[in-house]
Each structure stands twice: as C-alpha cells, then as structure tokens.
Amino acid sequence: MSMLDPVTLKQVRSFAAQIRLETLKEVGARGFGHLGGALSIVEALAVLYGGLMRIDPHNPQWPERDKLVMSKGHAGPALYAALALKGYFPLDWLSTLNQPGTRLPSHCDRKLTPGIDMTTGSLGQGVSTAIGLALAQRMDGMSSRTYLITGDGELNEGQTWEGALFAPQHKLTNLTWLVDYNHKQLDGDTEEILDLGDLEAKFRAFGWATAAVNGNEVEAVAQALEAAQRETAKPWCIVLNTVKGAGVPLVADIALNHHIVFEGELRTKAIATMEQAVAALEGAQP
Ligand SMILES: Cc1ncc(C[n+]2csc(CCOP(=O)(O)OP(=O)(O)O)c2C)c(N)n1
Numbered sequence: 001m002s003m004l005d006p007v008t009l010k011q012v013r014s015f016a017a018q019i020r021l022e023t024l025k026e027v028g029a030r031g032f033g034h035l036g037g038a039l040s041i042v043e044a045l046a047v048l049y050g051g052l053m054r055i056d057p058h059n060p061q062w063p064e065r066d067k068l069v070m071s072k073g074h075a076g077p078a079l080y081a082a083l084a085l086k087g088y089f090p091l092d093w094l095s096t097l098n099q100p101g102t103r104l105p106s107h108c109d110r111k112l113t114p115g116i117d118m119t120t121g122s123l124g125q126g127v128s129t130a131i132g133l134a135l136a137q138r139m140d141g142m143s144s145r146t147y148l149i150t151g152d153g154e155l156n157e158g159q160t161w162e163g164a165l166f167a168p169q170h171k172l173t174n175l176t177w178l179v180d181y182n183h184k185q186l187d188g189d190t191e192e193i194l195d196l197g198d199l200e201a202k203f204r205a206f207g208w209a210t211a212a213v214n215g216n217e218v219e220a221v222a223q224a225l226e227a228a229q230r231e232t233a234k235p236w237c238i239v240l241n242t243v244k245g246a247g248v249p250l251v252a253d254i255a256l257n258h259h260i261v262f263e264g265e266l267r268t269k270a271i272a273t274m275e276q277a278v279a280a281l282e283g284a285q286p
Helices: 006-030 042-052 073-086 091-096 125-139 158-169 199-205 218-230 264-283
Strands: 067-070 146-151 175-181 209-214 236-241
Touching (some): 006 073, 067 125, 073 091, 125 146, 125 175, 218 236
Parallel strands (some): 209 236
C-alpha cells in the first residue's frame, strides 16, 4: 500500500516530529552527543519505520523482515527514538543513552538493542554488511529488502566505492542505499575536505538507479523509496539532500554541529520548541 495518501503522510510527519523530540531528550539526558547527523535523517527513518519497511516490532528477529544498516552508526540516537516509538523497547530506555550498562550505546550494536539489525560505527563497513545481508536474502529466496544509510563524509572511505561497484554488477534490486548528503562531516564541509560533487551522477555512472530528493520532506522520501521497491533491474541509491541539524534551528545554526554539548539554555529551548512542533502536527489536518 502506498504511503503517499494524505492521511498516511500526516501520520509520518507527526512521527518524524516525535522522533526528533525524543532524540533531543535522549541526547539531552546525556548532555552531549552526535546531534547534527542524527537530526538530518529523521524523515528517512520516519518513512522507513512509519510504514515502508516490513517489520514486526514485537518480533525483532523475524527472519522475513526488512533490515536496516545504519552505517553512520553515530546516528544511533535517532534510530533508537524511532524504534522506541514503534514499541521495540520501552521509551524510558532512551534516557539511558550512552550511560554505563545501557542497552543504547552511542553507536549501534545489534547484540544490545532490539531492532538494530547491524553493528556499526566504523564508517564504510556498513556498505559491505548491507550488501551481504541483501545477497543472503536473495540466496534464501526471501522477498525482504535491505536498507542502508550512510553519511556523505563516510564516502571518504574507499570501501564504500567497492560496494558501489559490486551491488549493480550483482543486480541487488533488494538493496536501497540512502546517502545523507548534508554537506558536513566531522570537522568541516564535504566540499572542502573531499568534494563529492554530483553524487547522483556518480552513482548512476556506477550502474545504480538513482533519485536526489529533499531528504527532510517525507513525501519526497516516500516517493523515492516506493520507486525503489518497484525496481526490477538495479539497486537504488537515493541521495537525500538534507541539513545537518534539520528541524531544530538552534542546532542547525551551529557551524560545527557534529558532536555537541547539549545542555542548559540550548537544550531547554530546543526541546520546548520541538514539543510545540509535535503538538501542532498532532492537531493539523491532513
Ligand atoms: C572508519 C572511521 N573513521 C573515523 C570515524 C570517526 N567519525 C565519526 S563520525 C565522522 C564523520 C562522518 O561524517 P558524515 O558521514 O558526513 O556523517 P554525518 O555528517 O551525516 O553525521 C567521523 C570521521 C569513524 N567512526 N570511523
């Protein structure tokens, strides 16, 4: 069933706002974290977990499920917020983020957190593991799919380009790669460090079916992901044009917002603004 009807889109927009709010509260409880790159992928997570992926939150190990590899593992907090809101684990786990003994570490760990399909954090490696999962799904005759999220700075890793060559050669139509093109990496702009240029054209040249969309707009993301599901010849790469810190101007306006201290007035104001946004969306008409 398409996610593009107005009622579903309204629900997904509301889900995105809730993911954003819970991410702020979660990182706020720890006082610091990778906030910028967690916020930029919220709409993608809202579409994936808000209806696009075939999943069962009450059975996280369901063999027939679609899988997600969050290769930019430092964005775990946004994914944890989505998983908690879907009921994979209690919401109050979120306040334990990155604390000693937590089941929600700073970076994703599939052995600790229900709903995390792959352990990540060493950038680049998730491309290879996602390809392995997609190949295995196909070899096992499953109709399930694998979704991969990488950063743009992450594409500095040569391993990612090996995967970019491999997947089209093997016609991995069950693999969809989302690149979070927020133009920022740890310590500067991608254009200054290693310019990626026209990323969509690069992936097309490697043999992928592609789209470049506003990655912070749920309708555009849903449209592209649904097109990828219909594809029968190539894997899809969706370039998400996003803003690092999207949806939270107080964070987006910080030039180096990769890993920030998030406490005091900044935390209070950002959370209060997001609470208002959640309330406004809940009352909105489709
Ligand atoms: C192999 C490896 N090298 C370095 C790091 C440290 N590191 C963590 S995040 C990051 C920047 C990633 O930038 P990008 O992929 O653009 O992420 P985003 O801006 O979307 O958060 C770096 C260098 C790492 N996690 N893994």
